[in-house]
Amino acid sequence: MEKRKVRFVDPGKLYRMLKPELDAAYFEIMEKGELINRGHLKSFEDNLAKFVGTKYAIGLNSGYDSLHVSMRAAGIGPGDEVIVPAHTFVASCSAIVNVGATPILVDVTSDFNIDVNKINEVITSRTKGIMPVHLSGWMADMPAILKIAEKYNLVVIEDACQSLGSSINGIGAGAWGTAGCFSFYPFKILGGYGDGGAITTNSEKIATYARRMRFNGEDRETGEYCGHGFTCLLDNMQAAFLDVKLRYMRQWIDKRKAIANKYLEAFSDIPDLLLPHYNRAGFDHVYQNYTLRSKQGSEFSDYLKEHGIEILTQFRKPYYKHKALNLPDRGFPETEALSREVCSLPMNVEIDEEELDYVIQVVRSFYGLN
Ligand SMILES: Cc1ncc(COP(=O)(O)O)c(C=O)c1O
CATH class of the missing domain: 3.40.640.10 (Type I PLP-dependent aspartate aminotransferase-like (Major domain))
Structure with missing residues (x-):
């Protein structure tokens, strides 16, 4: 590759x-x-x-x-x-x-x-x-x-x-x-x-x-x-x-949904990835971000970065854990679990098919798949 x-x-x-x-x-x-x-x-x-x-x-x-x-x-x-x-x-x-x-x-639920x-x-x-x-x-x-x-x-x-x-x-x-x-x-x-x-x-x-x-x-x-x-x-x-x-928003949202579906198809055989597709009647996801969860956390996100893919890991450290903010940490198990695992893949309307295919290839290769 x-x-x-x-x-x-x-x-x-x-x-x-x-x-x-x-x-x-x-x-x-x-x-x-x-x-x-x-x-x-x-x-x-x-x-x-x-x-x-x-x-x-x-x-x-x-x-x-x-x-x-x-x-x-x-x-x-x-x-x-x-x-x-x-x-x-x-x-x-x-x-x-x-x-x-x-x-x-x-705390949040598994839909963030x-x-x-x-x-x-x-x-x-x-x-x-x-x-x-x-x-x-x-x-x-x-x-x-x-x-x-x-x-x-x-x-x-x-x-x-x-x-x-x-x-x-x-x-x-x-x-x-x-x-x-x-x-x-x-x-x-x-x-x-x-x-x-x-x-x-x-x-x-x-x-x-x-x-x-x-x-x-x-x-x-x-x-x-x-x-x-x-x-x-x-x-x-x-x-x-x-x-x-x-003026382009509706068109762009359609493109984002198409990219999200492409990721879904490409990763649905990987049990260690939790993908952001929720299927809730009446709710419409516009995929500002495609934030998935990988059981391998930073090992997974670092691998993508090493392969030249810009990703976001918002937020590895929850904001209430930053001492200077002086916020009580009452313990938020779901927030902490997902914070360790989040990784947002490239998601934008200017991306081309070759770039998407490369992202997919790299993610699959991390899990030893073609
Ligand atoms: C959830 C959320 N709230 C608030 C903000 C703050 O927006 P801004 O950076 O434009 O001040 C952002 C964006 O950065 C955000 O993602």
Whole structure:
């Protein structure tokens, strides 16, 4: 087997595929000098809201900002507890801490998302919200979560940073909760050329709060400062690029599903691999990531790396085990088991068949198979 390099994502290659449209957006903005809070941002927000299925979308500087601002908008602050999965990117938890609230960690199930059967156990009189995280393109059980939220009158902030385009019973990620939060970090299914994020919501109150707070608290029509805010708008240039890419999302999701099926076919005879195919009625996986579990853990992921394949092992060390974060480790067996085994294979729309075949060949060769 001849060694080659396969990138996890290849933004340069995707740029070349969309060059005429992206270049047109770039030159138009540069010519007009429209950089902050201009028409491209508004257009992208309108299209994103339509795509997700909410009344409003508000472009922010990152997924983290969307989590942070939407929690403030929902009135979460000191003294409040917010339930969050033990297996997620650290930003979900940091946003809770940075509004002054206390994160209450709950273990996940084998689909990597919060275990809804463990949420009731941690609800107290201080619980103010739940932050389900839809990891890798597969949504948390929102019907069950909304039932709990209704019973205890809780705010639901969906961390949909990894799941734009995913849905349950046709209702999109980001359209279920009080607010939905998205990231347009370059590795994401809808990736910008730098950082970016957005809040989606049906609440006019939350939309207005986010629009003001992203702009130093200012009501841009009256000039009134409505609170101490931040500077965290999505740049007009990024919005224009994202608006171009958003047009391709459905097509790209189909391509991701085809790649996932190719991996499934190629690996279904390997008992030491647990593949991310769940077959749950109404749930749609969009494969932001193809995260499998290998019983051989780092031995498996190191072998792929040695053979030139870029992979992600998020997250070998769970975030609550990082001392400086000062989080209680109550013991989360499923999080710990899957953390040792996770490995995300290259999954992107710019990958070609030869590269995929090479990834498959290398994975099979690790298990001594042709
Ligand atoms: C689950 C999750 N939450 C939050 C974030 C934060 O997004 P950003 O990097 O845009 O701040 C990310 C992405 O990196 C993520 O994957």
